[in-house]
Amino acid sequence: MDWTGTILAVAALFLFFQVLTWKRRDGNKRLPPGPRGLPILGNLLMIGSKPHQDLQRVAHKYGPIMHLRFGLMPVIVVSSADAAELFLKTHDLVFASRPPHESSKYISYNQQNLAFSPYGSYWRNMRKMCTLELLSNHKIASFGLMRKQELDLLVRRIREAASAGVAVDLSSEVTSFGTDVACRMVIGKKYNRDDLGRKRFEATIREGMQIAAAFNLADYIPQIRGLDLQGLTKRMKAIAKDWDDFLEKIIDEHVRSKDENRVKDFVDVMLGFIGSEETHEYRVERDTIKAIILDMLAASMDTSAATIDWTLAELIRHPRVMKKLQRELESVVGMKRMVQESDLEKLEYLNMVMKESFRLHPVAPLLAPHAAREDCTVNGFHIPKDARILINVWAIGRDRRVWTDADKFYPERFVGTDIDVRGQNFQLIPFGSGRRGCPGMQLALTVVRLVVAQLVHCFDWDLPDDMLPTELDMTEDFGLVCPRADHLLAMPTWRLNT
Numbered sequence: 287m288d289w290t291g292t293i294l295a296v297a298a299l300f301l302f303f304q305v306l307t308w309k310r311r312d313g314n315k316r317l318p319p320g321p322r323g324l325p326i327l328g329n330l331l332m333i334g335s336k337p338h339q340d341l342q343r344v345a346h347k348y349g350p351i352m353h354l355r356f357g358l359m360p361v362i363v364v365s366s367a368d369a370a371e372l373f374l375k376t377h378d379l380v381f382a383s384r385p386p387h388e389s390s391k392y393i394s395y396n397q398q399n400l401a402f403s404p405y406g407s408y409w410r411n412m413r414k415m416c417t418l419e420l421l422s423n424h425k426i427a428s429f430g431l432m433r434k435q436e437l438d439l440l441v442r443r444i445r446e447a448a449s450a451g452v453a454v455d456l457s458s459e460v461t462s463f464g465t466d467v468a469c470r471m472v473i474g475k476k477y478n479r480d481d482l483g484r485k486r487f488e489a490t491i492r493e494g495m496q497i498a499a500a501f502n503l504a505d506y507i508p509q510i511r512g513l514d515l516q517g518l519t520k521r522m523k524a525i526a527k528d529w530d531d532f533l534e535k536i537i538d539e540h541v542r543s544k545d546e547n548r549v550k551d552f553v554d555v556m557l558g559f560i561g562s563e564e565t566h567e568y569r570v571e572r573d574t575i576k577a578i579i580l581d582m583l584a585a586s587m588d589t590s591a592a593t594i595d596w597t598l599a600e601l602i603r604h605p606r607v608m609k610k611l612q613r614e615l616e617s618v619v620g621m622k623r624m625v626q627e628s629d630l631e632k633l634e635y636l637n638m639v640m641k642e643s644f645r646l647h648p649v650a651p652l653l654a655p656h657a658a659r660e661d662c663t664v665n666g667f668h669i670p671k672d673a674r675i676l677i678n679v680w681a682i683g684r685d686r687r688v689w690t691d692a693d694k695f696y697p698e699r700f701v702g703t704d705i706d707v708r709g710q711n712f713q714l715i716p717f718g719s720g721r722r723g724c725p726g727m728q729l730a731l732t733v734v735r736l737v738v739a740q741l742v743h744c745f746d747w748d749l750p751d752d753m754l755p756t757e758l759d760m761t762e763d764f765g766l767v768c769p770r771a772d773h774l775l776a777m778p779t780w781r782l783n784t
């Protein structure tokens with residue numbers, strides 16, 4: 287007998303009644319407009335490989351607050367600055383939770399990390415610990431020397447390529463840089479580039495992020511969770527085991543380490559909280575440390591690298607903007623030295639370039655999903671408890687009603703405005719806003735501005751094989767982080783008089 291077929295048929299029938307029940311529950315209330323969905327699957331089939339782009343197209347028809355259904359789950363998609371403000375500011379407390387997430391049960395110790403943890407006292411304590419103890423301005427400054435060392439190494443490698451007249455794979459270089467900086471800050475060491483351990487560690491994290499970003503049917507139709515139809519749970523369990531072995535080793539090394547003089551990395555700081563009277567409110571345990579390490583590595587490794595990569599690609603595609611930025615660097619820094627972090631505040635045009643890059647290429651185009659903690663009325667629409675809220679910042683950054691020539695890379699659009707990326711101006715929120723906004727924003731802004739400024743100051747960049755700037759492919763990939771689909775290859779020429 288074909289048991290799989292029978293089980294699926296029974297599950298389908300059961301789910302069909304569930305959908306009917308769900309429809310009745312919200313039947314009298316005015317949900318936001320949205321496309322009709324199929325029984326059980328809802329609108330899942332409308333979402334392809336670039337969900338932010340698909341959802342933008344649907345929003346053109348149904349408006350800035352629309353209602354869809356992914357499987358059995360109500361999903362609210364927000365696609366304008368005004369609507370984003372309603373969800374992330376006016377009703378921030380209602381929408382400050384995260385939905386249950388099947389994959390993170392396995393890799394993040396049952397959602398004990400910060401990014402996927404539901405709203406509540408555990409999340410509040412962890413958020414306070416991360417903001418005050420790990421990502422404070424003081425802590426960020428304490429890693430300044432380490433960032434300089436890693437950036438010097440990156441510049442040296444590229445300078446060698448310039449001398450040899452060969453192209454550099456900028457995407458790989460900035461990704462390696464991002465990984466090294468994140469590892470040194472979080473776990474106090476980095477892995478050699480060819481080390482097997484590094485390859486395994488990177489592959490594990492990236493596969494984890496890929497699965498975490500996948501549309502997992504179990505998240506939308508929880509009743510079929512046990513069937514693991516896409517095989518994602520099986521893969522996650524395997525990764526979680528590798529990951530746990532790796533983290534146990536790291537924590538043991540820290541516990542054994544006797545070197546009191548080194549800069550305290552994140553693991554040291556968190557170990558210091560275990561059993562401490564002063565900081566008992568954080569209630570840190572071993573699993574907490576492991577979940578937060580994962581958060582910090584996953585959140586910082588690829589986000590900054592992808593942002594740097596997109597910005598360099600836009601600069602190479604727009605030689606006028608590149609030259610103008612180089613002129614600013616010549617006048618503020620001069621041609622006899624490299625850029626330092628203390629120069630960054632004086633680089634106004636660099637700031638505009640970064641804003642423009644974040645507008646067109648937010649690396650988390652749908653933020654991370656938020657969840658409604660209770661029923662709420664927004665703009666006259668009923669938003670049901672437990673609905674998932676997707677804020678399409680990619681669409682908001684390209685909204686023609688707000689931005690002139692919205693698809694054009696034109697940093698001068700920010701001249702004379704005080705629009706900023708820090709979460710106060712809802713037309714530009716690459717880091718989100720409100721309670722769930724990115725706690726690593728200050729660190730990220732320091733790193734991305736520094737690396738972009740340094741690589742533009744130290745080198746002129748040409749495309750290989752006589753490729754024209756306009757021919758550079760800007761296709762996006764999609765994942766938890768949204769990088770360029772193709773690696774950026776470019777030929778460097780040293781510029782400085784040193």
Ligand code: HEM
Pocket residue numbers: 400401402413421581582585586589590593648649650653654655656716717718719721722723724725726727729730731734
């Ligand atoms: C260019 C770099 C970065 C970008 C664009 C970025 C963007 C974001 C976004 C959009 C969110 C979700 C906001 C929301 O759901 O409303 C987020 C959350 C988060 N980010 Fe970042 N991020 C970056 C770098 C970093 C770094 C360097 C760290 C830490 C080392 C970090 C740590 C986190 C954490 C822990 C969360 C989860 C916060 C929570 O749920 O309470 N991020 N980030």
